[in-house]
Amino acid sequence: xxxxxxxxxxxxxxxxxxxxxxxxxxxxxxxxxxxxxxxxxxxxxxxxxxxxxxxxxxxxxxxxxxxxxxxxxxxxxxxxxxxxxxxxxxxxxxxxxxxxxxxxxxxxxxxxxxxxxxxxxxxxxxxxxxxxxxxxxxxxxxxxxxxxxxxxxxxxxxxxxxxxxxxxxxxxxxxxxxxxxxxxxxxxxxxxxxxxxxxxxxxxxxxxxxxxxxxxxxxxxxxxxxxxxxxxxxxxxxxxxxxxxxxxxxxxxxxxxxxxxxx
Amino acid sequence: xxxxxxxxxxxxxxxxxxxxxxxxxxxxxxxxxxxxxxxxxxxxxxxxxxxxxxxxxxxxxxxxxxxxxxxxxxxxxxxxxxxxxxxxxxxxxxxxxxxxxxxxxxxxxxxxxxxxxxxxxxxxxxxxxxxxxxxxxxxxxxxxxxxxxxxxxxxxxxxxxxxxxxxxxxxxxxxxxxxxxxxxxxxxxxxxxxxxxxxxxxxxxxxxxxxxxxxxx
Numbered sequence: 087x088x089x090x091x092x093x094x095x096x097x098x099x100x101x102x103x104x105x106x107x108x109x110x111x112x113x114x115x116x117x118x119x120x121x122x123x124x125x126x127x128x129x130x131x132x133x134x135x136x137x138x139x140x141x142x143x144x145x146x147x148x149x150x151x152x153x154x155x156x157x158x159x160x161x162x163x164x165x166x167x168x169x170x171x172x173x174x175x176x177x178x179x180x181x182x183x184x185x186x187x188x189x190x191x192x193x194x195x196x197x198x199x200x201x202x203x204x205x206x207x208x209x210x211x212x213x214x215x216x217x218x219x220x221x222x223x224x225x226x227x228x229x230x231x232x233x234x235x236x237x238x239x240x241x242x243x244x245x246x247x248x249x250x251x252x253x254x255x256x257x258x259x260x261x262x263x264x265x266x267x268x269x270x271x272x273x274x275x276x277x278x279x280x281x282x283x284x285x286x287x288x289x290x291x292x293x294x295x296x297x298x299x300x301x302x303x304x305x306x307x308x309x310x311x312x313x314x315x316x317x318x319x320x321x322x323x324x325x326x327x328x329x330x331x332x333x334x335x336x337x338x339x340x341x342x343x344x345x346x347x348x349x
Numbered sequence: 350x351x352x353x354x355x356x357x358x359x360x361x362x363x364x365x366x367x368x369x370x371x372x373x374x375x376x377x378x379x380x381x382x383x384x385x386x387x388x389x390x391x392x393x394x395x396x397x398x399x400x401x402x403x404x405x406x407x408x409x410x411x412x413x414x415x416x417x418x419x420x421x422x423x424x425x426x427x428x429x430x431x432x433x434x435x436x437x438x439x440x441x442x443x444x445x446x447x448x449x450x451x452x453x454x455x456x457x458x459x460x461x462x463x464x465x466x467x468x469x470x471x472x473x474x475x476x477x478x479x480x481x482x483x484x485x486x487x488x489x490x491x492x493x494x495x496x497x498x499x500x501x502x503x504x505x506x507x508x509x510x511x512x513x514x515x516x517x518x519x520x521x522x523x524x525x526x527x528x529x530x531x532x533x534x535x536x537x538x539x540x541x542x543x544x545x546x547x548x549x550x551x552x553x554x555x556x557x558x559x560x561x562x563x564x565x566x
């Protein structure tokens with residue numbers, strides 16, 4: 087694989103689109119492997135999910151957790167990807183950074199929605215209501231609105247460089263919400279249970295439940311990476327098409343003018 | 350910087366400015382709520398501080414769209430960008446000017462509107478205090494949104510979508526602090542201190558982010 091990447095980079099150096107070309111080659115090599123790994127991880131994870139014993143309090147609904155918790159992790163993970171991409175836009179002006187941020191937003195929004203929906207389905211039998219105005223749920227809803235607002239902002243600004251910069255600024259200001267989500271269960275007295283996996287004194291969950299959760303977490307991570315890479319590839323290709331169209335339009339116009347002069 | 354602040358305040362207070370309109374809008378929001386939920390004095394007194402806060406928030410958002418837009422249209426934004434005063438300082442001045450004509454009047458008129466809603470004196474005092482301390486956060490945060498959306502068609506709508514979610518913590522803690530006064534057991538100072546902290550935080554971040562957005566425009 088290394089050789090291919092190197093070859094691609096050598097080829098990329100010749101091309102004017104150095105980075106996107108090398109990136110496209112990299113995606114072409116990696117995405118089938120990632121997709122396969124995702125399928126394998128989901129197969130194992132879902133099998134484990136359906137083979138865990140019933141929880142003594144939650145009963146069978148504990149299985150929703152294996153869908154819910156990793157979705158929420160990835161919803162925040164996608165935002166962190168966008169934060170680092172925003173830094174890439176503002177600090178290094180990397181041409182792929184805005185592509186990465188833009189591709190992550192709809193995926194992150196989808197994971198956020200999945201997290202809210204599964205949480206709601208779990209909350210109905212457990213808490214007795216579809217929705218509670220609790221700190222974690224509210225801050226997560228805010229995350230969804232931030233995602234959708236960002237997508238709207240990207241679509242509203244026509245000029246690519248400007249939209250990249252403006253979105254990056256909003257991403258960084260909106261990053262304030264992430265620590266609020268993470269620590270909302272510790273800072274406020276809420277209905278949502280407090281952290282049980284990422285704790286300083288180690289996970290408080292029994293291994294029977296922890297193993298399937300981590301496998302599902304891995305599956306979601308691979309799933310996100312696959313989707314993100316493919317979405318980035320699509321965005322790069324979309325931009326290339328747009329540039330090509332513009333060039334073609336310009337060429338047609340010059341030709342037209344030239345022909346007009348001749349007549 | 351002071352000159353810019355004075356100019357912006359004068360412009361807002363003059364006929365074409367939005368200060369009076371924003372205040373009237375604030376009053377309309379406060380009036381429409383009792384019509385929507387029914388004139389029950391007990392319930393109005395309970396949710397009064399929240400109504401005042403929502404009104405102040407929306408009135409603040411209303412003026413934000415025009416924060417940089419006129420300057421961009423008549424070219425003075427380019428002049429500001431070229432001026433020897435650093436751009437973040439100018440953004441800070443513009444945010445403060447925005448607060449002086451929207452947030453401050455909202456806080457000053459809150460006692461009057463609170464009387465219509467039938468609030469008690471300590472609750473009114475707490476509401477005014479949180480409005481005084483919390484509304485600058487909306488102006489600072491809004492400056493970022495205004496800078497990002499300047500020159501866009503329907504920018505005001507987008508601005509509201511971008512700014513409102515970020516203003517949620519301010520509203521939560523502010524209304525929480527007021528509720529602590531009306532319902533005894535909760536302490537007033539911790540949420541109040543958090544509102545102050547958020548305002549100071551946005552006072553630092555807002556002007557820099559706004560200046561960064563304007564420079565790239």
